[in-house]
Amino acid sequence: MTATAATSEGAAPTPTPPPATPAAASFVTKPWPVALGYIGASIIIGLTQGLAQGFVSTNIPQVAGDLGITTTQATWLMAAFMIPRASMPLLLIKIRTQFGLRRFAEVAIFIYLAVSLAAFAISDLRSAVLVQFCAGMASAPLSTLAFMYMLEPLPPQWKMRFGLPMVLAVVATGPMLARVISPALMGDNGWDGLHYMALGMAAVSLALVYALPLTSQPRVKVLAAADLLSWLLIAIGFGGLTVSFVMGSIHWWTDTEWLGWTLALSIVALTVAVVIELHRKAPLLDIRWLASPAMLHLTVTLLIFRLVLSEQSSGAPRMFQVLGITQDQLVGLFGVISVASILGGLALVPFMKAERVxxxxxxxxxxxxxxAFMDSHATQDTRPAQMMLSQAMIAFAGAFFLAPAMMRGLLAALARGPNYILSFVIVFLSTQSLGGAMGSGLFSTLINHRQALHLQVLREELTAADPLTTAEIAQRSAALAPQIADAALRRAQAVAQIAQDASAQAYVMAYNDAYFLTFLVAVAALAALLLHLFRDWLAERMKPLFAAARPHPESDI
Incomplete structure (x- = not known):
């Protein structure tokens, strides 16, 4: 996933350049049909990876029904898919360097195709969890391949400016696009419809990888036994954190003992990995550089932003689910979100420069x-059409943020040498993968806590002595008279309806609290960024004054 992995050195010159203008000629290093083929392959492979992730997270209730399990049990499928995603790219970068990019691409896509075929053998929860874990491992290289294919036909000046924002936008669009096409795919075939789509995308990706080979760089033996040990410890740590944050809000943090042990094991594994890396002559990760103020600042920035973006993946979809909105009714909303993500990447292309980050x-x-502020005014009558603008703004912002942040990190790594790219990549991947799991878990935890609080307050207000409550019960009982003859049953049904509405109202109020907290965090981050820029500006303005006030060496003679 590095911007330097596909350099212009391997781009063969073309004897008959087809572009008609100098500007067009400088945009690609291959003939236009071939260049468009590589860009199209990048889009297909990126969407294949994104859809695979989105199909799982989007259809948890439907999958639970197909497998005959509870929704809580089905959530393990999402956790199993996400566990290897945070750590696998770290090892894959070295594998790619040692065994060659071309072989890496062919083997990776073939394994993903095999896993897509294995999905048809799912019969129960255990087989489903195993297949999803393998799918998470097999899909990890696809993000890398999407980057490589996007960057392959572009000259150096366009790799960062066009390739980076576009491929990040495509990868981010995949999970949202899964929500657009899932209802049509599920249909009467259930989960098999998703498997057929995933298999078809994998087959197309396989054909593209073999038809459009990537330019291989010289192979370098970079893997060592200590690398595998460090990676295993990092994988255990990241996997434990992923499971804890995915399942924490469901089983509740303080009610489940194994959650605490999982978190403790993750911390111990990561601590041991850091200790090992600090004492190696050729470490897998440069911990000292990662702990420098500049890298810590970038890491915190990426993590906070990923947590804030969880409002989109864990907020609106689940709130509408509580309000009884079906997946079919959310197609338009997520179609708008998908388009906004792509537009965010395109909007960066004319202005992408390091100084504008x-x-x-x-x-x-x-x-x-x-x-987020617009979303914080939701009510029980809010429908997807009323949140299209606010959610499109957030999706646009997501694409507008990630590419410049990654560009800054890559430039900082390249300034110190190619060996530092791997260290930055793990920072970027961990903040995105772990940040996504952490954001979703913390968001759901906040929702559950605030919903219980609001519901308790509403129940205290809905007492039999309250005349408004009594009038509402009477009105609903009268409305039920044509359906239920018994007066006592009508009253009981009316009370149950009011309790159900109170629960839904409590959830909406909880989501409003979460949206408003997201607004406050974004404003706080904006204020911190402005203060940081003001400090840098002030330091630049004060430099001449300090230089003038400093005594010259001649004055001491």
Whole structure:
């Protein structure tokens, strides 16, 4: 997943360049039909990976019904898919370097196709969890391949400016696009419809990988036994954190003993990995550089932003589910979100420069704060059409933030040498993968806590002595008279309806609290960024004054 992995050195010159203008000629290093083929392959492979992730998280209730299990049990499928995603790319980068990019691409896509075929053998929860874990491992290289194919036909000046924002936007669009096409795919075939789609995408990706080979760089033996040990410890740590945050809000943190042990094991594994890496001459990760102020600042920035973006993946879809909105009714909303993500990547292309990164981040934080504030006024009557603008703003901001942040990190790594790219990549991947799991878990935890609080307050207000409550019960009982003859049953049904409405109202109020907290975090991050920029500006302005006030060496003679 590095911007340097597909350099212009391997791009063969073309004897008959087809572009008609100098500007067009400088945009690609291959003939236009071939270049468009590589870009199209990148889009297909990126969507294949994104759809695989989105199919699981989007259809948990439907999958639970197909397998005859509870929704809580089905959530393990999402956890199993996410566990290897945070750590696998770290090892894959070294595998790619040692065994060659071309072989890596062919083997990776073939394994993914085999796993897609294995999905048809799922018969129970255990087989489903095993297949999803393998799918998570097999799909991890696809993000890398999407980057490689997007960057392959582009000259160096366009790799960061066009390739990086576009491939990030495509990868981010995949899970949202899964919500658009899932209802049509599920139909009467259930989960098999999703398997057929995943298998078809994998087959197309396999054909593209073999038809459009990537330019291989010289192989270098970089894997060592200590690398495998460090990676295993990091994988255990990241996997434990993923499971804890995915399942924590479901089983509740303080009620389940194994959650605490899982978190403790994760911390111990990561601590041991850090100790080992600090004492190696050729470490897998440069911990000292990662702990530098600049990298810590970038890491915290990426993590906070990923947590804030959880409002989109864990907020609106689940709130509408509580309100009884079906997946079919959410197709339009997530179609708009998908388009907004792509537009966010395209909007960066004309302006993508390293010195403009703070401006991009300011715009992104303003859009997120505005969108979250708009969402915080939801009611039980809110429908998807009323949140299209706010959710589109947040999706646009997501694409507008990630590419400049990754560009800044890659440039910082390249300034110190190619060996530092691997260290940055793990920072970027861990903040995105772990940040996504953490954000979803913390968001759900906050929702559950605030819903219980609001429901308790509403129940205290809905007492039999309250005249408004008594009038509402009487009105609903009268409305039920044509359906239920017994007066006592009508009253009981009316009371049950009011309790159900109170529960839904409590959930909406809880989501509003979460949306407003997202708004506050975005505003706080924006204020911190502006203060940081003001400090840097002030330091630059004060440099001449300090230089003038400093005594010259001649004055001491």
């Amino acid at each position: 703070p401006l991009f981040h300011i715009i992104a934080l303003v859009l997120i704060a505005a969108g």
